[in-house]
Amino acid sequence: SNTEDLFGVEESLKELTQLADTAGLMVVGSTYQKLVSPNSRTYIGSGKVAEIKSAINALGVETVIFDDELSAGQLRNLEKAFGGEVRVCDRTALILDIFNQRAATHEAALQVALAQMEYQLPRLTKMWTHLERQAGGKVKGMGEKQIEVDKRILRTQIGVLKKELESVRKHRKQYRNQRLSVPVPVVSLVGYTNAGKSTLLNQLTGANVLAEDRLFATLDPTTRRVQTKNGKEFLLTDTVGFIQKLPTTVVAAFRATLEEISESSLLVHVVDISHPLAEQQIDAVDKVLSELDVSSIPRLMVWNKVDKVGNPESIKLEAEKRDDVVCISAxxxxxxNEFCNAVQEKLKDSMVWVEALIP
Ligand code: GDP
Structure with a gap:
């Protein structure tokens, strides 16, 4: 990486490792290099290319993943430099792979397909250069023409997908409006990936939502009905976790989740308080939330995984001092129970608003 971002290179690589693991890959090693500016041909310097190449040979590596987005040319040059057998991809392609594996609803599948096509469009040259090489350069002109044809086909497909998405969204909105006319408030769980959102949902509802130590265990908005001890109830919605450096090309794939958030009665921000970068993660989530149309929605913060911190008493004391923070172990x-009470307390105002929708 050539940039020193908020989380630092090593933390970013650690997350990339988790992402690769989520995608079903086995990570055998990672490395980085600091350059004033990236190499325009190969992104990394020639010495680093050689170093990775020998690691590829020694370890039988099949895939090399870069943490930053690579251009079509860089992808091609790196694949050539690594020996042709190796698949080179970047963080964006990896995230799209994961989305593709996890897309459970029609809408999510459409959004992922769209993002993948938009990602492919500027990178189409790759396939055809391979073919040209195989044919000994004989199809050179043909390759160029074919790229144009393929791009046109891809653009048409993108247009079709966008229309279909629009129609799916309209139907979902109708469904949501129906749901909102029931006097049950909607509570949305937001937070960094791995914060423990699906674990909390499970703890509250016994719902069989996938909870595992992997990123994106919950891609699609998942809603469950929660009944508290005093007979009150609310709908609890899980959302896909935030990650650092979310590529702009995949932001659209989050739209369904984000739209859902804007119609909730309460936002519950789940934080993994045992994480060394909890503070930065809170800021990152707050920043994204501030860009959405959700400023009028009440919020509650949950410090999760108190069982995992070394100093639980001082953490709990700190939480008590603050308004709107509840400590839990999902x-x-x-x-x-205290969490449910806090949710109820927060919902007192918004109940009026939800009930007002009933004719
Ligand atoms: P999500 O991505 O926010 O939905 O996170 P998950 O619910 O999938 O949890 C991520 C990981 O953290 C899983 O391995 C959970 O078992 C673990 N986890 C969740 N809550 C707690 C907690 O309160 N304490 C501990 N020690 N681990 C937790």
Whole structure:
């Protein structure tokens, strides 16, 4: 990486490793290089290329993933430099792979397909250069023409997908409006990936939502009905986790989730308080939320995984001092009743608003 971002290179690579793991790949090693500016041909310098190449040979590596987005030319040059057998991809392609594996609803599948096509469009040259090489350069002109044809086909497909998405969204909105006319408030869980959102959902509802130590365990908005001890109820919606350096090309794939958030009665921000970068993660989530139309929605913050911190008492004391913070362990269930009470307290105002929708 050539940039020193908020989280630092190593933290970013750690997340990339988790992403690769989520995608079903086995990570055998990682490395980085600091350059004043990236090499225009190969992104990394020639010495680093050689170093990675020998690691590829020694370890039998099949895929090399770059943490930053690569151009079509860089992808091609790197594949050539690594020996042709190796697949080279970047963070964006990896995230899209994961989305593709996890897309459970029709809308999510459409959004992922769209993002993948838009990602492919400027990178189409790659396939045809391979073919040209195979044919000993005989199809050179043909390759160029074919790229244009393929781009046109891809653009048409993108247009069709966009229309279909629009229609799916309209139907979902109708469904949501129906749901909102029931006097049950909607509570949305937001937060960094791996914060423990689906674990909390499970703890509260016994719903069988996938919870595992992997990124994107919950791509699609998942809603469950929660009944509290005093007979009150609310709908709890899980959303896909935030990640750092979310490529702009995949932001659209989050839209369904984000739209859902803007119609909730309460936002619950789940934080993994045991994470060394909890503070930065809170800021990153707040920043994204501030860009959405959700400023009028009440919020509650949950410091999760208190069972995992070294100093639980001081963390709990700190939480008590603050307004709007509840300490829990979604895993053990500690603090979950207090969480429900806090949700109820917060919902008092918005109940009026939801009930007002009933004719
Ligand atoms: P999500 O991505 O926010 O939905 O996070 P998950 O619910 O999938 O949780 C991510 C990982 O953290 C899983 O391995 C959970 O078992 C673990 N986890 C969640 N909550 C807690 C907690 O309160 N304490 C501990 N120790 N681990 C937790």
């Amino acid at each position: 895993l053990s269930g500690e603090g979950v």
